[in-house]
Amino acid sequence: MLVRPLRRTAVLTVLVTLLTVTVHLLWPGAAHASPAVQYTNPLAAQRADPHIFRHTDGYYYFTATAPEYDRIVLRRATTIQGLATAPESVIWRKHATGEMGAHIWAPEIHFINGKWYVYFAAGRADDVWRIRMYVLESSSANPLTGAWTERGRITTPWDTFSLDASTFVANGVRYLLWAQQEPGIATNSNLYIARMGANPWTITGTTTRLTVPALAWETRGYKVAEGPSVLQRNGRLFLTYSASATDANYCLGLLTAAASADPSQASSWTKSPNPVFVTSAATSQYGPGHNSFTTSEDGQSDILVYHDRSYRDISGDPLNDPNRRTRVQKVHWRADGTPDFGIPVPDGLTPVRLLSYDTPGAAVRHWNFRARLEANVTPLADSQFRLVPGLTGSGTVSLESTNYPGYYLRHRNFEAWVQQRDGSGLFDTDASFVRRSGLAGSGTVSLESANFPGYFVRHRAGQVWVEQNDGTSGFRGSASFILE
Structure with a gap:
């Protein structure tokens, strides 16, 4: 990817092969705006549930669900666009028997207390739908080439279907977010939060249910709230999550809390009544969801990372369709300080205003x-x-x-x-x-x-x-x- 200030030339020829341009622009009285950032979509074919982590070593680290559901892959590059062509390493494969033997889903990579951690979900080889959350750890500087240790399963209050573990820090406290099926609630999954304990694979204290899928747009096909991710800006915590079946109905919802509030209290969060990111037939983008957030190369813009498909109609179970693609686009901000995700933009170069x-x-x-x-x-x-x-x-x-x-x-x-x-x-x-x-x-x-x-x-x-x-x-x- 090219990252450079705007070149002051009489005529700028726009090249078809241009991958991206970062334009650094300032003007009086408009400190709220951030420079234009452009990328080319899709970023990666057949990669769902994408997670991009920007590290202090100058690299972006990218992991996602492979359609074979049998391994965890990892790429790194010094730019977001560079991830599109970066070599991909397999850092872990599913077990042949027992736990972690099937449905390897939704990996996330984080750097915590000097070590790398990958959170992921997996079923059993002999019971593929007995899906639980697990953690890998690496102390290597380069997680693509270093050794990984299995730290085992994340224990939650119920031994039920659970997935999509994510973590964030607010006011100096690290939290775990995840989706789980709770006994006595007739949903596929709800969202939960708890404090992290002595290590990044252990929770402690009270587990809090943050939301249950109950609205029409959360229950199309299946009653689902999953894939939580947190963006912290403008004195607030914005928690996005995915809802409904993983076809064209898939979409993003939003919970909002004050940054000063206790995020482990359900009362701290307010649910938006409507989805904030949905299918766009006009741009041929269907079922956008399971997102994460990163920042642009200049650090000035928040970038939404998500998957979708380029077609609506799917033959058979959507989970067997391999063509969810990783995409990125800029997050814009309204005058009231809330995010505006817009629509999933067309394939190709991302737009500007x-x-x-x-x-x-x-x-x-x-x-x-x-x-x-x-x-x-x-x-x-x-x-x-x-x-x-x-x-x-x-x-x-x-x-x-x-x-x-x-x-x-x-x-x-x-x-x-x-x-x-x-x-x-x-x-x-x-x-x-x-x-x-x-x-x-x-x-x-x-x-x-x-x-x-x-x-x-x-x-x-x-x-x-x-x-x-x-x-x-x-x-x-x-x-x-x-x-x-």
């Missing part, structure tokens, strides 16, 4: 396909565009809508619209722009019309236009954007 230089917080969006400038855009995807090679060819770029693939930002009688490509040469030139260093100066970009040189994308009176540069500071400010 065009934030106004002179109206901090406002972004270019489409509304009934007319382009306008607006703050706090809902839905988020209305303001996300893929920067792709220009429809007219070399030396230009085009902006493709995220939630309407095949639709592009174009000018029509100098009004800016987001419209479907019709195959005409006129459309292609109207939807192609030369990417310039921003008219307002450092840290901005401006988009000059390919067929009307000297005309730039700018906002005026809340709408977006393509108009001639009149040389005024007002025009320069309204025609300059920050990529987020």
